[in-house]
Amino acid sequence: MADSSRYYTLAEGCPVANSSTAILARNGQGGGLGLLQDTQLIETLAHFSRERIPERVVHAKAVGAYGEFEALADCTDIMALSFLNKIGKKTPVLLRVSTVGPESGSADTIRDVHGWAMKLYTDEGNLDWVFNNTPVFFIRDPIKFPSLNRSHKRHPQTHMTDSNMFWDFHVGNPEGIHELLHLFSDRGTPKSIRHMNAYSGHTYKFTKEDGSFKYVKIHVKTQQGVENFTREEAIKIAGENPDHLIKDMFEAIENGNFPVWNVFVQVMDPIEAQNYRWNIFDMTKVWPHSDFPLRLIGKLTLNRNPQNYFTDIEQAAFSPSTMAPGFAPSADPVLQARLFAYPDAARYRLGVNYQQLPTNAAKVQVYSPFQRDGAMRFDANYGSDPNYVNSSLKPMRFYNEVNGLSAKSLSVFTEHEKWAAEIASYTSSIAEIDFVQPALLWDVIGKEPGHQGRLIGNLAASIKDVLSSELRQQVYVLFSRVNKELGRLVAEKTESMIED
Incomplete structure (x- = not known):
């Protein structure tokens, strides 16, 4: 029996007598005409048509969870990040892990x-x-980023994913060969997020109050061990349970099987960077561990599922430009472009005040009176505080008054470099050095029994759908530049699939 003391309301709080009724002008024969005065029906239908926000152009399908980061080492010798300044210090975390190209469904x-x-x-x-x-990516020139993603998405005419577009882009932009080997290895089809590593890819900086800094790359290594699907297993699971990764993570956390990752950094002094054998701002390259070993800084534990996926995960916005004091960007051109592109995407998708949404809001006091007004402003909007600099009308509250940092100490986090540069148009060129690390990766893959064969099969399964024999030959040449035997085996496997 229904509880008569409980009732639904409209969004403004006004109670409604019954959640399932509509106001009609009845004709006595079972039909009726709707009335504009039926606010309950109109609000229900109008909201239904507006409950979807724009889907992310990339990274639309995702797993999400909450957890904590625990500092495991004293890192004050290389940086001034507060959350890493004391062993055992814990920081709340939101994690969202996604595929890149496909849609949300x-x-x-x-x-x-x-x-x-x-x-x-x-x-x-x-x-x-x-x-x-x-640990690497397909491009190192930021202007190629939209084209890269379009080539991995749907054809503008057929609206289907298209191997011709995919391989045409990568033949024309061969700097991505290192990432292609990663993608078509077992790593391209992880068995679960819990059994997957993550990498910063970009070079970042750890900075200190005195203005000094170190270049770093960050590695997140699963304690559960790396596990991947074969191509055949991944295809089978896609048909049986297309939400496998989401389900796996959700059920693990619900059952108290909290996944854990160790977090490491590679650390490079700026002096070492000047003459290093690889361009440290090239995202298609890695730093060998033999040159820059991993240094443990902390661990990540996921221990709480979202209460509501839309509120907690779909409305979450992430950007490499969101940096706490002690962390800074490098001169990586792709990273520099991302510093704009990601918050701009969030402003479009969620609105100009997306930082106020609970899932994105900082846990510390925020004081940014020059960023106010705009659609969906739902706080006090800084009241009567001046919205311009150097006002004498009202004492201003500053960051150091609520977080304990001085303006001087904050400034050095962004003033650790001085630049004298020449403005010039630039795009990277392809050289033989671009194939050195991919060749090393091919050798590493060969140390695991059967892995090279699976990689060749994965490549052939994609390349066989390329209609142009000329383009297929160009793909074989691309892989031959990594290893002649690799190019030959990919060609043989692909052409045999086409003949069959």
Whole structure:
């Protein structure tokens, strides 16, 4: 029996007598005409048509969970990040892990790079780590980023994914060969997020109050062990349970099987960077561990599922530009472009005040009176505080008054470099050095029994759908530049699939 003391209301709080009725002008024969005065019906239908926000152009399908980051080492010798200044210090975290190209309703196990977006709610403001599950990427020129993603998405005429577009782009932009080997290896189809690593890819900086800094790359290594699907397993799971990765994570956390990752950094002194054998700002390259070993800084534990996916995960916004004091960008051109592109995407998708949404809001006091008004402003909007600089009308509250940092100490986090540069148009060129690390990766893959064969099969399964024999030959040549035997085996396997 229904509880008569409980009732539904409209969004403004006004109670409604029955959640299932509509006001009609009845004709006595079972029909009726709706009336504009039926606010309950109109609000219900109008909201239904507006309850979807724009889907992310990339990274639309995702797993999300909450957890904590625990500092495991004293890192004050290389940086001044507050959340890493004391062993045992814990910081709340939101993690969102996604495929890149497919839509929100796509299968989790499709072969793709996986984005790793982590928001650390530190005691000096939010820090977003927006990483991938591979240590390198397809491009190093930022203007290619939209074209890269379009080539991995749907054809403008057929509205289907298209191997011709995919391989045409990568033949024309061969600097991505290192990432292609990662993508078509077993790593391209992870068995679960719990068994997957993540990497910053970009070079970042750890900075100190005295203005000094170190270049760093960040590695997030699963304690559960790396596990992947074969191509055949991934295809099977895609048909049986397209939400496999989401289900796996949700059920693990619900059952108290909290996944854990160790977090490491590679540290490079700026002096070492000047003459290093690889361009440290090139996202298609890694730093060998033999040159820059991993240094443990902390661990990540996921221990809480979202209460509401839309509120907690879909409305979450991440950007590499969200940096707490002690963390800074490098001169990586792709990273520099992302510093604009990600918050701009959030402003479009969620609105100009997206930082106020609970899932994005900092856990510390925010005072930014020059960023106010705009659609969906739902706080006090800084009341009567001046919205311009150097006002004498009212004492201003500053960050140091609520977070304990001086303006001088804050400034050095962004003033650790001086630049004298020449403005010039630039695009990177392809050289033989671009194939050195891919060749090393091919050798590493060969140390695991059967892995090279699976990689060749994965490549052939994609390349066989390229209609142009000329383009297929160009793909074989691309892989031959990594290893002649690799190019030959890919060609043989692909052409045999086409003949069959």
